[in-house]
Amino acid sequence: MVSQQLDLGELKSILEKYAPGGRNQLLPALWAAQNCYGYLSEPVVVAIGKALKVPLADIYGVIEFYTMFYKEPVGETIVRICVSPICTQRGSREILNSVCEHFDIQPGETTTDGKYMVEAVECLGLCDFAPSALVGEVPVSISAGATPQSWIQSPDPAPLGHLEGDPCWLLGSCGEVDPAEVKDYEGCGGFMGLKRTLQNPPEFVIEEITESGLLGRGGAAFPTGMKWKFASQAEGQPKYIVCNADESEPGTFKDRVLMEGYPLSIIEGMAIAAYAVGSHYGYLYIRGEYMRAQSIMQKALANARATGYLGKNILDTGFDFDIDVRSGAGAYVCGEETALFESIEGKRGFPRLKPPYPTDQGLFGKPTDINNVETLCAATWIMANGAAAFRSLGTEGSAGTKVYCLSGDIAKPGVYELPLGITLGEIIQKAGGVLGELRGVLIGGAAGTFAGPDDLDLVMSFEGLAENKYFLGSGVVNVINTDRDMKQILYSLAHFFAHESCGKCFPCQLGTQRQLEIMEKSVQGQLTNADLVALEDVGFAMAETSICGVGQMASTAILSAWEKCPDVFGLEESFNGQK
Amino acid sequence: MSEEYVQLTIDGTPISVPTGTTLLDAAKDVDVDVPVICYFAHTTANGLCRLCVVEVEGARMLQAACVTTVQEDSVVHTRSPKVERARRTILEMLVSTVDISESPELQELVVDYECYPERFEGGKKRQPAIIDDNPVYLRDYSQCVMCWRCVQVCADDAQFSYALNFSGRGFDTQIATFFDKPLPETTCVFCGNCIGVCPTGALKAKREHLIEQGVAPEKVMEFTRLKGKKKKSHNSAG
Incomplete structure (x- = not known):
């Protein structure tokens, strides 16, 4: 057995570092061990289980849940080709096929020389560079006609991307300054929001955010001020601030750009939220595929600590706050707030039942304020410039x-x-x-x-x-x-949800698979009217009964395509699917 | 502590139940039968199967009765057209995935809700091979509906053995041991709790299985004993 040849000596320092944290440190320990050995072999996992006191079956469940953990040896470099709906439009599935042909392997396999493993993955958040891939840790845009040899053997890192603002409130000097440098950030007005925050009572900060009309930017549009108020009033200590940087929604890449280009604004926003809510501990949960963002954020955090903006007695005000970065490991569902908590707690990313809501019982069962990256950047801007200024743009119901x-x-x-x-x-x-x-x-x-x-x-x-x-x-x-193949796009949408369903509740676990099969028939031109009635029923069951937003929204895009352009399914006309 | 009561209406019948009562229990009080698959009175309710969903007027979506508590003045419909459509579809998807030939309660529901699982014919099924790796029981996960009860009783809900968890994700989730090892090599203590709570034929006592296979009851011990001895020399069987 290969695993028995492993030298477990290197694991010792990893275990010493993570064991005191117990199960809460399971994902960081698995990442560290995998980075060391390339994969998670049985003896390594047994040692982790003993040290962190986590049942072995549970760790196995965790490894199996996250697509970026491997229990078998993998290639030296993992080539992850994005087959999300966005990259599919620009030929990524054809690229995947040609790469596999070039190496003479199937997706998920490693070349015989052990150098490369090629995987088809869901959205990498590089949609502005579609078709895109991750070669090892390097995000790349695959230019038309590029041979696999060229872009895989000498990957050219994709730049930050095209940025434009009218106005540049949240983007600030994103892309123009050294992102992790505190001086650069201060030079363009950085940390003014935190300074103003710390000069006022927490109630003032909550009032200011409430007044601004800021709604959560992660997708759910919950009023941020109200969330902060609930968290501040909730019983129980300690309280936590979590920044949701598990950006995995196909087509979304703004949080990556903010993290890579303006990370100190996010750190400032978390500190502001912490002060308002009465928290001293924060977690920044970044998806595993965002390796470059993770390292820039780590650097920015270290610099913020060194300059007194994080840690003990921030700016001599007596306020303590620090942030731990956590890496996801390949699971869209962990963008769902309670699944994200489970992940930080060292578990499979299964969404919890609500209520209780995070502001009452969130991370580790304690009151938790969880906000999206962009929301926190907006909070930073609001605290620096005032609620009235934020309201000067936007509409009555959607400020800023x-x-x-x-x-x-x-x-x-x-x-x-x-x-x-x-x-x-x-x-x-x-x-x-x-x-x-x-x-x-x-x-x-x-x-x-x-x-x-x-x-x-x-x-x-x-x-x-x-x-x-x-x-x-x-x-x-x-x-x-009109040049794009809509059937293929809808198929890749269905594929995305079937791949990302966590498997907890029946409607989503089963429905995303049935939806995928119906879209497969559509691509093959074998769709019948009865299939479309079934598609509507499946969509209805998922939307009405799923535990979390993943299942509840898994059919909306596909059903909306049918409503808007029934011809995409190759049938004469839309009909209402009443049985 | 004096109990506070909540007034609500279920299928047109007004009732009063203590605060904190679930809709499932409240429905029982008015003799309304709400179907469940994953729910079991002695394990933590996770609200997985969603078969117990009911329509609560004013709610954004259907509500799982097993985990939703009563609210003052709620008007609840346990078998509205929306409820029927959701339950029928979930059942059809389940039955086209899993072998329910040894699950009479599920078969009854399929009839009751006029299911037509054939509409998903050709779809992916869960058909893993039967795991026969110990002298006490068999695991036939082609009959598993993923109710989680076995994992729960193996862990914090009863035995604290933690031998079982999951492999895979989404549709491909399955109950699994550490690195899919045979049960005798895990922390399993063969308490039998998982067999007791399994709602389908997925977990079955070996004795029952052998008798079904035509083995005479007095001969059963010979088979299980033999297996027990074999265990030591054939660890990786199954």
């Missing part, structure tokens, strides 16, 4: 700006910060307009909805979209022209 992620068939894909309340057409124009003839726009991501070519005057605000049964979600605007 939104950082949109534009991808697909547009002239300049990238991240755009724009006032809420402008139209879909205006947003697309900002990015240089549609390339080719517009077929549709996927708004809000895989869990979003399709808009048609006649919907360009849709008002992009939380309330404006909700009125028309759309969701702003995380701010995805994915433009699709």
Whole structure:
């Protein structure tokens, strides 16, 4: 057995570091061991289980849950090719096939020389560089016609990407300064929000955020001020601040850009939230695929600590707050807040039943405020500039700006910060307009909805979209022209959800698979009217009965495509699927 | 502590139950039968199967009766068209995935809800091979509905043995031991709790299985004893 040849000596220092934290340190310990040995062999896992006092079956369950943990040896370099709906539009499945052909392997296999393992993965958050891949830790954009030899053997790191703001409130000097340097950040007004925060009582901060009308930017649009108030009033200590940086919604890459380009603004936002809520501990949970963002955030955290913006007695005010970075390991569902808590606690990322809500019983069962990256950046800006200034843009129900992620068939894909309340057409124009003839726009991501070519005057605000049964979600605007294969896009949407369902509740566990099978038939041109009735029933059951947002939203995009353009399924007309 | 009561209406019948009562228990009080698969009175309710969903007027979506507590003035419908459609679809998806030939309660539900699982014909099924790795019981996960009860009683809900957890994810989730090892090589103490709580034929006592296979009851011991001795020399069997 290969595993018996392993030298477990190196594991000793890993175990010494993580054992005192027990199960809560399971994911960091597994990551450290895997980085050391390349994979998680049985003897290594047994040693981790003993040291951290976690039942072995439970650790096995954790390894099996997260796609980035391997229990078998893998290639020296893992080539992860994105087959999400966005990259699929730009030929990533064909690229996957040609790479596998080149190496003479199947997806998930390692080359005979042990150098490369090739995997098909879901969205890598590089949608502005589609088709994209991760070669080891290097994010790359695969240029048309590039041979596998060129982009895999000497990967060219993708830059931060195209950024534009009108105004640049949250983006600030993102992309223009050394991101982790405190001096650079201070030079463009950084930490003014935290200073103003610490000069006032926590109630003032909560009032200011409430006044600003800020709604959560992760997708659910919950009023941030109200969330902070609930967390501050909740019984129980300690309280936690969690930043949800598990950005995995296909089409979304704004949080990656903010982390890689403006990390100190996120740290400042977490410190502001902590002060408002009365917390001294924060966790920044970043998806495992964002390796570059993780290392930039680590550097920024160290610099913030060294300059007195984090740690004990921040800016001599007596306020203590520090942040631990946690890496996900390949699970979309961990972007669901309670699944994220489970993951930090060293478990499979199963969403919890609600109530209780996180502000009452969140991480480790304690009152927890969990906010998206962009939400925290907005809080930073609001505390520096005031609630009234934030309200000066946007609409009555949707104050301020939104950082949109534009991808697909547009002239300049990238991240755009724009006032809420402008139209879909205006947003697309900002990015240089549609390339080719517009077929549709996927708004809000895989869990979003399709808009048609006649919907360009849709008002992009939380309330404006909700009125028309759309969701702003995380701010995805994915433009699709008539050259794209809609059936293939819908298939990859279904594939995404089937791959990412956690398997906890029956409707999502079974429904995402059945939905995928129906979309498979659609691609093969074998769809019948009865299949479409089944598709509607499956979508209905998932939406009405799933435990968390993953299952509840798993069918919205596909069913909206059917409603907007029934011809995508190759059938004559739409019909209502009453049995 | 004096109990406080909540007034609500279930299928048109007004009732009053103590605060904190689940909709499932409240329905029992008015003799309304709400179907469940994963729910079991002696294990922590996880609300997995969603078959017990009911329609609560004003709620954003259907509510799982086993984990939703009563609210003042709620108007609850346990068999509205929406409820029927959701339950029927979940059952159809389940039955087209799992072998329910030894699960009479599920078979009854399929009839009751006029299910047509054939609409998913050709879809993926869960059909792992039977695991026969110990003298006490068999594991036939092609009959497993993923109710989690066995994992729960093996862990904090009863035995604290922690021999069972999961492999895979999503549709491909399965109950598993550490690195899929045979049970005798795990922390399993053969308490039998998991067999007791299994709602289908997925976990079955070896004795029962052998008798079904035509082995005379007085001969059963010969088979299980033999297996028990074999265990030591054939650790990786199964």
